[in-house]
Amino acid sequence: MxxxxxxxxxxIFAVVGAMAIPMGISAxxxxxxxxxxxxxxxxxxxxxxxEAICDNFKEETGITVELLTAPWADTKTAITSGAATGTVxxxxxxxxxxxxxxxxxxxxxxLSDLFEQTGFKTDLLAxxxxxxxxxxxxxxLNFGYPLYCNMDILKEAGVESxxxxxxxxxxxxxKITEAGYEAFPINLGTQNxxxxxxxxxxxxxxxxxxxxxxxxxxxxxENADLQAYLEFIKALWDDGSVASGATALEESQMTSNFTAxxxxxxxxxxxxxxxFTDAGLNVECAKIPVKxxxxxxxxxxxxxxxxxxxxxxxxxxxxxxxxxxxxxxxxGTDGTICADMAVQKAAFPSSxxxxxxxxxxxxxxxxxxxxxxxxxxxxxxxxxxxTEQVETDMTNALVQYLEGDMDVTGCLTAMQEAIDxxx
Amino acid sequence: xxxxxxxxxxxxxxxxxxxxxxxxxxxxxxxxxxxxxSFLNNAVVVKESVFVGLDNYKKILADSEFQGAIKHTFxxxxxxxxxxxxxxxxxxxxxxxxxxxxxxxSIFRVIYILxxxxxxxxxxxxxxxxxxxxxxxxxLLQFLPGVNKNFSxxxxxxxxxxxxxxxxxxxxxxxxxxxxxxxxxxxxxxxYESAAIDGATGLKSFIYITIPQLRSVxxxxxxxxxxxxxxxxxxxxxxxxxxxxxxxxxLSVYIYKLAFNSSQxxxxxxxxxxxxxxxxxxxxxxxxxxxxxxx
Numbered sequence: 001m002x003x004x005x006x007x008x009x010x011x012i013f014a015v016v017g018a019m020a021i022p023m024g025i026s027a028x029x030x031x032x033x034x035x036x037x038x039x040x041x042x043x044x045x046x047x048x049x050x051e052a053i054c055d056n057f058k059e060e061t062g063i064t065v066e067l068l069t070a071p072w073a074d075t076k077t078a079i080t081s082g083a084a085t086g087t088v089x090x091x092x093x094x095x096x097x098x099x100x101x102x103x104x105x106x107x108x109x110x111l112s113d114l115f116e117q118t119g120f121k122t123d124l125l126a127x128x129x130x131x132x133x134x135x136x137x138x139x140x141l142n143f144g145y146p147l148y149c150n151m152d153i154l155k156e157a158g159v160e161s162x163x164x165x166x167x168x169x170x171x172x173x174x175k176i177t178e179a180g181y182e183a184f185p186i187n188l189g190t191q192n193x194x195x196x197x198x199x200x201x202x203x204x205x206x207x208x209x210x211x212x213x214x215x216x217x218x219x220x221x222e223n224a225d226l227q228a229y230l231e232f233i234k235a236l237w238d239d240g241s242v243a244s245g246a247t248a249l250e251e252s253q254m255t256s257n258f259t260a261x262x263x264x265x266x267x268x269x270x271x272x273x274x275x276f277t278d279a280g281l282n283v284e285c286a287k288i289p290v291k292x293x294x295x296x297x298x299x300x301x302x303x304x305x306x307x308x309x310x311x312x313x314x315x316x317x318x319x320x321x322x323x324x325x326x327x328x329x330x331x332g333t334d335g336t337i338c339a340d341m342a343v344q345k346a347a348f349p350s351s352x353x354x355x356x357x358x359x360x361x362x363x364x365x366x367x368x369x370x371x372x373x374x375x376x377x378x379x380x381x382x383x384x385x386x387t388e389q390v391e392t393d394m395t396n397a398l399v400q401y402l403e404g405d406m407d408v409t410g411c412l413t414a415m416q417e418a419i420d421x422x423x
Numbered sequence: 424x425x426x427x428x429x430x431x432x433x434x435x436x437x438x439x440x441x442x443x444x445x446x447x448x449x450x451x452x453x454x455x456x457x458x459x460x461s462f463l464n465n466a467v468v469v470k471e472s473v474f475v476g477l478d479n480y481k482k483i484l485a486d487s488e489f490q491g492a493i494k495h496t497f498x499x500x501x502x503x504x505x506x507x508x509x510x511x512x513x514x515x516x517x518x519x520x521x522x523x524x525x526x527x528x529s530i531f532r533v534i535y536i537l538x539x540x541x542x543x544x545x546x547x548x549x550x551x552x553x554x555x556x557x558x559x560x561x562x563l564l565q566f567l568p569g570v571n572k573n574f575s576x577x578x579x580x581x582x583x584x585x586x587x588x589x590x591x592x593x594x595x596x597x598x599x600x601x602x603x604x605x606x607x608x609x610x611x612x613x614x615y616e617s618a619a620i621d622g623a624t625g626l627k628s629f630i631y632i633t634i635p636q637l638r639s640v641x642x643x644x645x646x647x648x649x650x651x652x653x654x655x656x657x658x659x660x661x662x663x664x665x666x667x668x669x670x671x672x673x674l675s676v677y678i679y680k681l682a683f684n685s686s687q688x689x690x691x692x693x694x695x696x697x698x699x700x701x702x703x704x705x706x707x708x709x710x711x712x713x714x715x716x717x718x
Contacts (some may be wrong), residue, residue: 080686084467105468166716182556182573191664245575247667248583253551262557367691388684396668405579 003215005310030175034064035315038079039093041305042069045344053326053337060330063318064119065091083107084239089315091322094137096129096379097194097387099401103131104385108308109316111135120318124327124335126350127307129382139304140326140338141347142377143269144367145202146300147289151282153181153264163287166232168208173241176264184265185243185257188399189250193391196398199267201380202301204229210299211380218415219423221409229291230401230408237402247399262369269303270346270368277362285364285404299378304350327351332420348372385422388398393418447477454699460692467688475607479693491669492677498671500586500652506592506649509640511599517630519598519607536638540598547661550590551577554662579662580670587659599644606640607633614617646709650702674698 033274042050054065070078076098076118081090088107089097091127102108112134129137149162154172157179164167173183185196203212211218218325220226228269234240242250251268258266259279267288276283287298308320326337335354342349346365349356350355358369381387397414400406406414436443460466462475483489506526514535518528539547553559554576564570576586610633618628634641657677659665665672665680672680674694682691 076672077683080468086470101468105686106470184506188664188667189664190669191660193664244573245578247580248577248663249576253555257555386685389680392680392684396666399667 009201010049018398027101028216028291030035033062033066033315033318034066035090035091035318036066036068037084037091037093037305037322038068038070038075039074039091040070042091043065044179045341046372049332049344054389057322057325061314061318061321062326065322079107080105083310086312088237088310088312089227090315090319091154092308092310094129094308096304096306097391099137099308099357100127100131100383100385102308103136106311108136109311109313111138111309111320114309114316114320118317120320121328121332122342124324124332124353125349126219126352127377131383137306138204138327139302139306139307139350141305141345142350142372143271143347144267144300144302144372144377145198145267145306145347146371147287148258148266148268148272148276149284149286150258150264150266151284153261155177157264159182159264162284162350164287164290165284165289165292167292170232170236170239170241172262173236173264174239177240182243182263184243185249185254185263186233186246186413187235187249187251187254188395189253189391190395191250193395194251195249195254196350196395198269198301198303198382200233200398202267203288205299205301205380206375208296208299209291212406217414218419220412223412225291227408227412230398230411231289233398234402234408242402246402263347265279267301270348270365273346273364274295276329285368287375288315298371298375300375302348302377302379304379305345305347328353343415348377350377390418390422393421446558447610451709457692457695458464460689463694465689466692472689475689479689483690483693483697488669488672489677492674492694495584495671496653496673496675497612498584499591499655500649502588503591503595503652506588507596507599508591510596511603514596514602515607518604535600536597538594541593544661545655545660546590546594548653550658551662554586578611578667583663583667584671587662590658590662594658595648595652599648600641602644603637606637610636611612622694623665638688641714642712643709643716646705646712650705650709653698653701 013248037054040048048216050067050069054067068078072095074095076095079088079092079098081104083102083105092108094102103110111128112406114120115135125138127139128135144393147162153176154162155178157172157418159172159175163172169184175184186199189195204210204226207225207229209223209229211220211223211226213219213223213407232243243257254263254266255268255272255275257263258268259272259275261279261280261281273285289298290298307323309316309323313319318371324332329334329337333353334350335349338349338351338354339356341347342354343361344360346361349368358366364398382390384390392417397411397418398416400412401408460472460478462474464475468473517523518532518535523531537544556573556575560576561570561572561574561710564574565572577583614632614636615628618632621630654675655673656679659671659673660679661677663671664675675698678691678694678698681687681694
């Protein structure tokens, strides 16, 4: 064979080989996708729990999920910095307070569009979080905020039964304060200004009172129900029924004080039940008292563990697959992952196919689950931009009203301004 | 020959290089980035921020909350620093006096320095428990007018800044005490003896001998304390979060809220630049003072 022929054939083979190698690489890369999941859940679940879910997902699909776990307080900063440098994880755990900001900043992608493109089984989702009319995050677990009652204090104060209406609550609180106890705490501290959401508007939700009108806009100044509700809170304040130090009280301090037996009532997360019972408190859970005469469905304020998918993710389809797996398992009908997580965290599943076995949960939990299923989950601050700033401004307006520096109309106007300033 | 000379001239910089590199990476670069963010709109949160010139500066200066934060910072800093000097001087004089035995002085030196040992989070937690309604403070101070067993020291708008200042004074005075004590022990006893012979009283000795001898120490630690107190954040944030009704919102808390509650990194950077300018001016005074002292 001539040298020239050998060289010509060699070049041809080399070119064909060079073309084949990337195809081989991409073929193996498609099987070897790794997605990152930034969350705080791993910190709050038993060791290895979330890792086991990811390992099972890999067995089913071949997709590796790399966990980036950080405490809740650091997760927002990690996501924001990641977004600025283009290194944010494919899936991010999202708090309701961050939703709109992340959507506006382009950190998380429009899930409405993505789910349509990928054929995501949206009937698995009991609820979605929307910003500007589109879904940007999906909650997996909801932590309800019921009314906790220290039955020992109620008994000593002569309160015979747990109050179910505003009038009964006001009367009960009066008896409790006359007996020398602190009755009803509201955490109006501004370090973590969630009291206005979880306690104040949580109590409003129980009576079907909403900040948003039926047309989807916020109109607090002409909201007669909300005005009546704020006047009720003011009445409790003037009676001395609101626990001392409310304007500097944070949620953690409020629950610590309730654990120590200092308060008769407390609106707090279901995840606190074990702390209260472990401390030996004689505690019952109840539906938050409703407005006298209200017989409609009661909303229950919830905090949630939700997920969004990063706009910058190069594996959005795989990320959506993992979300679908969390809600409905490998075949879209198996809600055991969500159900089991709900039992672990004493939360309520937000998957329509999750059927958690709460049989071994305490009686108080069963009561709250009944209240939750008879009513509806609601967080009135989802969808508001710069939620923490709005919560702070609304808290300040409420404090000024309660301390007598403002009338109720001024308070509602200031609250409306707080929302208008960010929209 | 030339090579050896060059090597000799460059070798000091070689020893300094690690420190310089670290300072550039962790100090100079972040400061320059923050200053650049102060001229941008939506810095950090969007990939392509818009240059807005001095708009952020105009917004910040016109913001009533910023003006309130400046006022609170001014009161917090001045009262804290003056109280630190007075308390530190008082304790240092006690520990330096001949009225007590050495053993007694050693024991009290340890006791007086305890507030300095705790971290800010421990201090905040401790004082939050002391000051909460029904806490130790209420129990001990019930005799005061207006104070009852459920008085909330951190909720009363009229006094909360004073309460925070008190906590800051409590945890900061040991630094003054130690520094002044070291200064006192450096003053020659002959000066006091001569003054005593001339008939000077204790007060006159203090005014005409102790204070002049401690002048450079007091000015140095005073300037440092002003810089540190301007930047003070942990205790205020953990005790009150800047509330109630922004009555304890200092410059550092204001910057934090702008950045992490409102995601307004451009405006937060602008406010931070004002804090930087204040600290630089004070630092220039400090350096001049140190140079004068060494001359």
